[in-house]
Amino acid sequence: MDFATFPEVERYLNSLINYEQAFPLGGARDRPKLQPTLDAAERLELPLSLPNCVHIAGTKGKGSVARFLECLLSPGHQVLSFTSPHLKSVKERVRLNGELLDDSIWQRGFAEITGALQREPAVKLTYFESTFIFYLWAAQALGVDVNVVESGLGGMYDATNVLSDTLAVLTRVDYDHTEILGNTLTEIATDKSGIIKFRARVVVGRQPGEALSVYELRIAAENATGAFFGADYGWVPEGDGCFKYQDVQRTVDNLSLSVTGAHQRDNASIAIRAATTLFDDLAPEAIRDAVSSCVIPGRQQLLKGTPDILVDVAHNPVSFRALADTLRESYGKRRILAVIGMVKTKDAAGSLSALKGLVTDVRIVALNNPRSYKQEDLCAIATSLGFKADCSMSQEEAFADLHRHGEHDLGLVAGSFYVAGDYLIWRERARTS
Secondary structure, three states: OOOOOHHHHHHHHHOOOOOOOOOOOOOHHHOOOOHHHHHHHHHHOOOOEEEEEEEEEOOEOHHHHHHHHHHHHOOOOOEEEEOOOOOOOHHHHEEEOOEEOOHHHHHHHHHHHHHHHOOOOOOOOOHHHHHHHHHHHHHHHHOOOEEEEEOOOOOOOOHHHHOEEEEEEEOEOOOOOHHHHOOOHHHHHHHHHHHOOOOOEEEEOOOOHHHHHHHHHHHHHOOOEEEEEOOOEEEEEOOOOOEEEEEOOOEEEEEOOOOOOHHHHHHHHHHHHHHHHHOOOOOHHHHHHHHHHOOOOOOOEEEOOOOEEEEOOOOOHHHHHHHHHHHHHHOOOOOEEEEEOOEOOOOHHHHHHHHOOOOOEEEEOOOOOOOEOOHHHHHHHHHHOOOEEEOOOOHHHHHHHHOOOOOOOEEEEEOOHHHHHHHHHHHHHHHHO
16 A cells, blocks of 8 residues: 555544544453554564663653653664654654654555555554554664653553563553543552563652552562662752752752643653663763753643743643642743633543632633533533633634733643644644734
8 A cells, every 4th residue: 555645644544443532442342452563563573672662651741751751862862752642743653853754754654564464364453553553663664772652541451562671661640541441540550560571670750659559569570670759769859940850870950841840850850760771871961951951742831922822731630730730830920711622531520620729711612533522511510610611612713712812811721632732733823824
């Protein structure tokens, strides 16, 4: 199957089952599993043991840790990363040194992939599995020496868990995807702990007690080596908004971030520990420069203007609480108008309640996704929490309303990757029209 242009690749991917839009998962065929990905990798003769491979799982912070690792390691290495979901284009999911791959690489890769998988007996993959197989193909084709892979859903049965010989990174666990992963932190952490392999090296981020116990047991059972936030590495605040990273072997002081939120100091510290586990010769100055210049799109991303707009992919209670902390600490005197859109399987009440006392006026919008909350349903939840909620606007009208001169002096877009991405696309088009 040939692909003359990148839009043809997009059309092919959009023709596949996409559980990011078709949800919830149902019967046996729909249950996350590894065999289709294993079959595809075998058909294409793709290696599952990649050089210097970091495999990241968790509820919050996965994408940020991946970005920090790109920034830390790309100056001296060829770093290929796989993350999901994307904001504006599927090309964001596979990056080389933080940059998008050329269209021609996607076209060549999917020509080879589809050609191999369509041979009888055909191997059928989902949207996510197909993008991950392309990642494995690109890792081989480009000959990279560092691989950074973010799991999609959970860990144990996620397609990315076909990887072997990985450095496992576990970011903070909280309640999300409970219909798949379980209703307790123990169940959720158990699924995510599946990325810990026999005798692996493991970096564990800040965790609630239930999850920490699961990881300690799994690390012991797999005869793995764990580095735990707080006990083995971490950060402490310094003056002028800076912080200091420290572990048994090194201290890096005077660190600052271009992204906001105390939780990002956790994520940067996790990434520093993972990066120095792979390469222990990283110089303090290189670490300092890398984290200070690292930009993470859609993560409390401040877009300057009149008014300023803060874009955040917060989509569950833990990420909304982190957003609220930033609003309280950095924007406490701002009058905020928010545009919110969420996926209907998320805990909207638990998420929005974090913004009480910080945001008064809310524009509720529908997502360009079949899993979207209906405007009236999400509006009812927001109203019940005491927000002045308006669900009469389209996305475009709500985005434009953020930019009108009114009583607010900060616009906020939050609730999902989809609304954040749609806003960024709308903003680009509005600036060029």
